[in-house]
Amino acid sequence: MRENPFSEDREELDELLKQYENLKNGRSHSFLEEDAFERIIDHFDDKDDLPGALEAAETGLEYFPYSSQLLIKKADILLATRKYREALDVLEQAELFDHNDINLYILKTDAYLALDQQEKAVQLLEEALTMFTGEERLDLLFELSDVYDDYEEFDKVFDCLKMILEEDPANEEALYKICFWTDFTGRNEESIKLHLKIIDEQPYNELAWFNLAASYQGLKLYEKAIDAYQYAVVIDEKFDYAYRNMGDAYIRLRKYKEAIESLEKVLELTRPEEVIYEAIGHCYHRLGNFAQARLHYRKASHMNPDDSKLYYKIAATYIAEQQWEHAIKYLENAMRIQKNVPEFNLAMGQCKMAQEKYKEAIQYFGIVIRNKTRNVAGWEALIRCLFKAGYYEEASEQCVAALKATDEKPLFYFYYTATLFAEGRPKEAMLQLEHGMSLAPKLVKKLLDISPVVLQNNQVVDLIARYKKGHKI
Template sequence: MREHPYSEDREEINELLVQYENLKTGRGHSFLEEEAFERIIDYFDERDDLPGALEAAETGLEYFPYSSQLLIKKADILLATRKYHEALEVLEHAELFDSQDINLFILKTDAYLALDQQEKAVQLLEDALQLFTGEERIDLLFELSDVYDDYEEFDKVFDCLKMILQEEPGNEEALYKICFWTDFTGRNEESIKLHLQIIDEQPFNELAWFNLAASYQGIKLYEKAIDAYQYAIVIDEKFDYAYRNMGDAYIRLRKYKEAIEALEKVLELTRPEEVIYEAIGHCYHRLGNFAQARIHYRKASHMNPEDSKLYYKIAATYISEQQWDNAVKNLDSAMRLQKSVPEYNLAMGQCKMEQEKYKEAIQYFSVVIRSKAKNVAGWEALIRCLFKAGFYEEVLEQCRAALKATDEKPLFYFYACAGYFSLGMPKEALLYLEHGMEKAPKLVKKILELMPAMLQNNQVVDLIARYKKGHKI
């Protein structure tokens, strides 16, 4: 075994370069073998000296005109210099001396693609697949999958990767790639069958278990996905992507405690990421642990202070606790980054309304309506705010506008009813109440929450009772 192989290799190439210079200039009686020319070409190519590499190839071919390897290397350099037609001519020449060299097919494919002749590239590779077996066939399938990817024939990309795995179930590159393409093409059922076959042959292949789990997740079989991720983790306890995806599956099942455990494991194994902190914050939020939710949202926010959504989520935890001042501060931060987001304005309007700053609240709700004219939540918030502020005439006006904008959502008949009652116009109020009860009797709860005094009116009670007989309220 050589102790200093790098040093010896450098000495050898330096000696070859001296002999090559002597050969070109006619000094001495140097003779270089075919393999020596190949090494010299590679030397220039690795240093991005393409003219030098091309000259070495042409010099070598003067001495070895029937060398398919030197012709292939020359074609490779011509491709790098965008001389595609010349490269194809050289490859045709090389094929006369060795038609079974896989590099012929790969370089021809590159030339056809550069000339925008996809059909020729595909046909060439498909024909070549019949000529090769083993690793060379696998290489061609990868090449063909890249061609299909370039030309957006994505199902055929999946097909190539599937063929690779059927021939070589443990091929890591194919296992990594097919996970993405399964999700992209939606071919989850096929992927499940394929990976179950792989696992039968290789039960300790963690990538196959991971891909199986991801495919189950793709068709919303979250319990099965979690089981498969668990197998992947047993085989490789540091498989952070398995923990990450498992956390997502638990969230989908609303198993937030289990999701937190999985996501915290991701933080142990990899560099912290904003998206993981945000997901953990979401879980705590759902569990009603608003303080922990805020801690994790803030960690995410520190990693990406330009993400307005995170300030909004922090504000949402304060809204849940009715801490309006703190909610407003965070909504201010969110809206400094993105002012016109309807959700932010809706939340700010709610806070201002709870603080009895009705005019400010109305301004925010108006922004929501201008952004989303058909959005029921925006109209409802505005009308409730006007009602609490005692602007009953405006309530009626906005109810009419809401009915028109939302294709007569029944909810606004009830709010109009409340507006008419508040203005001392019971006849009109009962008319709107009846319209609402005809269309959606369950929504009467909304108006009774807003104006419980209506139940002191016998006509209201009778009207509601009449509809109760035919509908469960």
């Protein structure tokens, strides 16, 4: 056994390079074999000395003009120097001496793609697939999948990867890639059948379980997805992506406690990420644990202080607790980053309205409407604020504007009714109420919420009762 093979290899290469220099300079030298020229070419190529590599290839071919290997290496260098047509000519010559070298087809493919001749590349690879078996055939299928990817024939990318896995179910590269392409092409049903077959043969293949789960998730079959992810993490307890996706599936099922457990496992296994902290914060928010939600939103915001939505989410937890000043502070942080986001302005307006700062609230609601003219929530908030502040005439005008902007959403007929009654215009109010009831009688609760006093009007009570009798409410 050699004690230091690396050192010996280095010495051999140095001796070859010395003999090569002697050859070029016409000095006495030992005879260089074909494989010696191959090593010399690789040496220059590794050093990014392409002219030197090309010179070595041409020198070698002077001594071994029928060497397909030296021709292929020369073509590879020509491709690297963007001499695509010259490379094709050299590869045609190499093919005369050995047409069974897979590198011929891979390099030809690269040349055709560089010359924007995709059809020739596809035809070449499809023909080559009939000539090779085993690992070489798989290499060609990967190459073909890359060609289809470059030319955006994405279903054919999936087909190539499927063929690879049908021949080699344990191929990790194909298992990793097909997960993405299944999601991209939406071919979840095919993926499920493929991976169930793989699992039947290889029940401890965690990547196959993961891909099966991801396909179920793509079809919104979240329970089945979770079961498959759990098999994946039993096989590989450090499979962080399985825990991550499982957490998402639990969130979709509104199983927030289970989601938190899965996502916390991700934090144990990998470097903390903003998106994981944010997702855990969302779960706590949904569970009504606003302090924990804030804690995790803050952790996310520390990792990405320029994400305005994280400050907004922190503010939302304070709004849920009616802590208006704290909410306003975080909304101001969000709005320093993005000023005119409708959600931010709507929330700020709600805080100001809760503090009875109606004029400020109206300004914020106005920004929402200017930026999103059809935003029902913005119009509703503005009208409610004007009504609460006692600006009944302005509220009526905004009801008319809201009906026009939102293609006559029935909601605004009920608010219009409230404002007309408040203005002392009962006949017009009853007409609007009748119209609203004919369209969406259940929304009468919006009228009673903003103006319960209307129930003192017998006509209003009779009209509501009439719709109740007709079982429309």
